[in-house]
Amino acid sequence: MSSVAPAAPASGSGDTRIIVVVGIAHAVSHFFHLILPPLFPWLKDAFGLSYSELGMVVTVFFVISGIGQSLAGFLVDRVGPLPVMLGAILLFAISAAVLAAAPGYAGLMLGAALAGVGNASFHPVDYSILNRKVSTPRLGHAYAVHGISGNLGWALAPVFVVTIAQFAGWREAFAAASLVALAALAVVWLNREVLETPVHHGVETAAAxxxxxxxxxxxxxxxxxxxxxxxxxxxxxxxxxxxxxxxxxxxxxxxxxxxxxxxxxxxxxxxxxxxxxxxxxxxxxxxxxxxxxxxxxxxxxxxxxxxxxxxxxxxxxxxxxxxxxxxxxxxxxxxxxxxxxxxxxxxxxxxxxxxxxxxxxxxxxxxxxxxxxxxxxxxxxxxxxxxxxxxxxxxxxxxxxxxxxxxxxxxxxx
Missing domain, CATH: 1.20.1250.20 (MFS general substrate transporter like domains)
Known part of the structure; x- marks a missing residue:
């Protein structure tokens, strides 16, 4: 089986760049945790749904994310974290577009499921990059920025989607969330060379x-x-x-x-x-x-x-x-x-x-x-x-x- 090899730690400036880019990607993953619940009042009226039905949409997100997260770790070890990160952010953008165009409950479920698949890979991806690319003395700071970025993503999402929904509508709020994911995708792509981690055979022998x-x-x-x-x-x-x-x-x-x-x-x-x-x-x-x-x-x-x-x-x-x-x-x-x-x-x-x-x-x-x-x-x-x-x-x-x-x-x- 092929696996991700430990990469040489980056320099101080390289550490900072890696930490910031991974933090942006992590913030987007947490942002997508909370794009649905703040819009429940709008979705309830639009589709005549109960709060229990709306709660099930969030449950679908986390159940799929939990199952996928276990499997995503194997994919990260095989192909490397960068391609998986790019694919996950793209899935966030697609999921928000699906939610924006949802004709009914099934569309909401599909959008939540796609977002759950995207979210599944983020902790295996993020920590694989940080642990292999950031120098050991700066790992504590890397973990701190990673955690802070997630909290900021949680804090921003409700304000972002509710403000847009109030002035434009809930479909426009989901569409704007899709643009947020696309912007993050561009940031990761432009910095891909510092996130790339080599893949080769034989690391499992060392693990033994x-x-x-x-x-x-x-x-x-x-x-x-x-x-x-x-x-x-x-x-x-x-x-x-x-x-x-x-x-x-x-x-x-x-x-x-x-x-x-x-x-x-x-x-x-x-x-x-x-x-x-x-x-x-x-x-x-x-x-x-x-x-x-x-x-x-x-x-x-x-x-x-x-x-x-x-x-x-x-x-x-x-x-x-x-x-x-x-x-x-x-x-x-x-x-x-x-x-x-x-x-x-x-x-x-x-x-x-x-x-x-x-x-x-x-x-x-x-x-x-x-x-x-x-x-x-x-x-x-x-x-x-x-x-x-x-x-x-x-x-x-x-x-x-x-x-x-x-x-x-x-x-x-x-």
């Missing part, structure tokens, strides 16, 4: 020397891979709760003014972006990754329990969202470093594909679970569920780190 047997699927035997998958599932489950029903649960629990509910999530995302920048400096020593994750998510879990059980004034709730966002952001680069340590040479794309599919699984399950808590009239359980998932993150990080150290210390590893 670090505990990953040479077969294409043998990396699945590594405990660290599945522990990391579980870590990302818990991470996405907690994030899914925060992004969907935590703001409304806070309004019911603490009388947060209605106009502040959306502000809570914005503050969370901005806090996460700022925290990620700080976390990029803290994770220069990869051995500290688990401890940083433990401290940050420990604080976040305590905040979540506090929101569920303590009587806060409404004005304080957005501040608590900000504290949680900062904590999660600081942990993000350490999270990425943890997965890098778990990936043996020659299997980076495959490992990231399987591990990051846990994000899509968690994001698919969290909304109906927390929605059920709200339907049952128990908003406090939303926050307690978020806290439990964050506590699971801490245990998962230390177990994954321990499994990686055991593998690296085994006889015959280098």
């Amino acid at each position: 020397g670090r505990g990953a047997p040479g077969g294409a699927f043998d990396f699945l035997r590594l405990p660290a891979v599945w522990l990391s998958f579980g870590f990302f599932f818990a991470y996405a489950f907690a994030l899914g709760g925060v992004q969907t029903f935590a703001p409304e649960a806070s309004r019911l629990l603490h009388g947060v003014p209605l106009e502040w509910v959306a502000l809570c999530l914005t503050i969370y995302m901005l806090g996460s972006a700022g925290g990620t920048m700080v976390g990029g400096f803290l994770v220069r020593d990869a051995a500290r990754a688990e401890r940083i994750i433990g401290v940050c998510f420990g604080i976040a879990a305590l905040v979540a329990v506090g929101v569920a059980l303590l009587p806060w004034p409404g004005w304080a709730v957005p501040v608590l969202f900000g504290v949680m966002g900062v904590c999660g952001g600081i942990a993000n680069p350490s999270r990425d470093m943890l997965i890098r340590r778990a990936a043996p040479p020659g299997a980076t794309g495959r490992v990231y594909g399987v591990v990051y599919s846990g994000l899509d699984v968690g994001m698919s399950i969290a909304p109906p679970f927390f929605g059920l808590m709200m339907d049952m009239g128990m908003p406090a359980l939303v926050w307690l569920g978020v806290a439990i998932a964050q506590a699971m993150l801490i245990a998962g990080a230390f177990r994954a780190g321990r499994a990686t150290r055991v593998r690296d210390a085994a006889p015959g590893t280098a």
